[in-house]
Amino acid sequence: MPLDTRARARQALRAHVPELADAALGELGRGLDNTAFLAGDMVLRVAEHDVVPREAALLAMVAPRVSLPVPAVRFADADAGVLAYPLLPGRPMLGRPVPAGLARPLGRFLRELHAIDLAAVEGLAPVEDAHPAEWLEDLDGPAELLRVLRESVPEPGSRRVLAHADLGAEHILEDGGAVTGVIDWTDAAVADPALDFARLYRDFGPEFLGEVLAVYGDVPDGFGERVTFFARCAALEDLAYGREPGRIEYARAAERSLAWLFAN
Structure with missing residues (x-):
């Protein structure tokens, strides 16, 4: 057994x-x-x-x-x-107020991570070239929000980087107003860089995302559409995940994010 x-x-x-x-x-x-x-x-x-x-x-x-x-x-x-x-110092950011100054180090971190030569990653991270539409498979949630997602599927991006691919508040540690760690690299993959901004947008909002991107640097056309689409899908995933016992904080955070993710 x-x-x-x-x-x-x-x-x-x-x-x-x-x-x-x-x-x-x-x-x-x-x-x-x-x-x-x-x-x-x-x-x-x-x-x-x-x-x-x-x-x-x-x-x-x-x-x-x-x-x-x-x-x-x-x-x-x-x-x-x-x-x-x-054990790294600090506590996960899930369900906690965001201290000022957290966006800039995350923007720098993502710029560094995405600059890693993919030759150094070969054999260490899978390549994920899924079309954004595939995110809708088995996705559950309110019918109206699912309709919005089905009507706003973006074209896939062409750039591929080493991505953490699950960079949400629960995987960012903070102590004393500083980021003290980025944990849980199970989902890391060679993938669309937009994935690493999606959960930041979902969990911390548009102003925070703007600060991260200002440090990160230039992004191609269509990037924002993919970030928004992936963030919306991730919010509905956490709404469903949060229904299970002991995970209410995920659902609460996802519910808060709907206000900016589906504002229009």
Whole structure:
């Protein structure tokens, strides 16, 4: 019988950090792709077995190339499907007021991330060339909002970069008014750069997005349309995700975002 996520985390601890083998395992969070536990000051993310070594290698490659902290992997256990790293300071931004000054470092971070030579990424991140219309497959939500999305599908962009691809408030850590980390790189892919602005727009609004883009630099024609489309889809995804027990904060944040995402 396969081990559950907690048992897999415990197994990996015993193998790699025996001094924490008997430490209490507190659940930090649970997403669609992984579950995170905390043992002492060590985060253990339990995910699909095959993605763990790839994500560890990706983080090691990204870390020296960007100006914001990313997880520094302590060990990657492919057999248990566990990625472990020391706890980064700060708390996720989901459901919290945004301190002034957070947009600029995120704009710089995205400029650096998207400038990484794709040759350095080969084998570390999948290539995702999906047409924006494919985001509508299995998407649920209010009929009127789904109609707006179906009537506003943008043309796909041609540029591809290394994208975090899930850069929402829950994956941005903040402490004392500063960004202290960007976590959960499970969905990182060679993809449309607009993906990395969509959840920032969804979670923090148009003014914040404008500040990020001002630091990031020039973007091609049609970029804003794709950011808006992806942000709207991501908001409806979180509305559905937030219906499940223990995830109400996702639904509340998504509901707030509808005011600017569907204003027209």
